Amino acid sequence: MFIYSNKTALITGASSGIGEAFAYSLAAKKCNLILVARNEAKLKTLATELSVTHKVKVIVIAQDLSVPGASQALLHEVQKQHLKVDLLINNAGFATYGYFEQVSGKRQHEEVMLNIAALVDITHAFMPDLLRNRDGGIINVSSTAAFQPDPYMAVYGATKAFVLSFSEALWAENRKRGLKVLALCPGATETSFFDVVGSSEASVGSRQSPNTVVNNALRALEKGRSHIISGCQNYLVAQVSRFFSRRFILGIVERTLRPRN
Template identity: 90%
Template sequence: MFNYSNKTALITGASSGIGEAFANSLAAKKCNLILVARNEAKLTTLAAELSAAYKVKATVIALDLSAPGASQALFQVVQNHHLKVDLLINNAGFATYGYFEQVSGARQHEEVMLNVAALVDITHAFMPDLLRNQDGGLINVSSTAAFQPDPYMAVYGATKAFVLSFSEALWAENRKRGLKVLALCPGATETAFFNVVGSSEASVGSRQTPNTVVTNALKAFEKGKSHLISGRQNYLVSQVSRFFSRQFTLGIVERTLRPRK
């Protein structure tokens, strides 16, 4: 189990979707919050609602985590507030979609910086806090896209494969040090994700709600699991590459994600 009461959780990408659902769920468990995203107005509204409803402290930090130096700036702001992080949830991220050479190179670079570099830098900065009392937690949001290459979402799939591998390595390093680490791998979820991607073709299978994903995630986290694929259908889809050749699997994925003419 994990005792959330009176601890402090830092959530990136907290202004909507899975990040917002984590904030609501943790506040209900009497966990104080540090809410991080670019949209300060949304964060401020959310913080006020959760503070009023659950009598928790909710600190707002508006940052673009893909910008150079943002991760260190985040750490410094948290230090300036004299806060210690007990649970870190790296949720911020986005995807691009289309033929690789036709997608903006600058946008794909930003995708790598947010999905990978910022996640690593933030984790490294706050790891001493998480290990402090031998009862900390780390949840990194990966994706079912991590389980095979993803044509037309090549960069996104690669970043999420990194997150899964990185998180499971940290789980193995820290499982006897009192730190719980979970790689959360949701499939298609009812969020603004597909609006950012700009195409519904990027959606595979039925979509779960953010609340369902978060409920499943916290159960797996509390049990000390290294990763969770949220949803039975998503689990089955992610296992295809175990039973067929990589080339055959890639053919299926390519046809599924192929842009419609």
């Protein structure tokens, strides 16, 4: 079980999509919030709505987490406001799509820095708080892309495989120390993700709503699971790699994700 009332959750990438859905769901559970993203205007609008509707404390921190030193700056800002994080949700991330050499190298570097480096650094920075009372939690947003290499999304799939492996390792390290750690692996979701990617071709299967993904994640966290694949169809697809050769699976994924133009 995980108690949300009167605790504080820090959510990265909170201005839209799954991060925003986490904010709505946790505020309804009377959990105070620290919302982190680059878009300060959207965060402030969301914070006002949540604080008025649910009578919770909502702090906004506008920050680009892909730049060096971002995690320490975020920790300093939280400490400056005398806040303690009980639930950390590392949701910030994005994908690139296309032939590897044709995608901006700078953009792919930013992808690695946000999807991996920022997630690891932020987790490390807040671990002492999360462990202190033996009732903390971490949700790291991975993806069904973590379960096999992803041609045309090579960097994204690799970053999400890292997040899954990293999160499950932390789950094993901390399950007897009072800290719950969950890797959330959604499939295609109704968010702006594919607008950022720049192609709906990167979408596989039917899309879940962010609220469905979040509800599945919170139930899995409460049960102490190490990871959750959101949706039965997504779960079945993720299991295919257990029964066929990697070469066979790569052929299917390559044909599915191949740019149509």
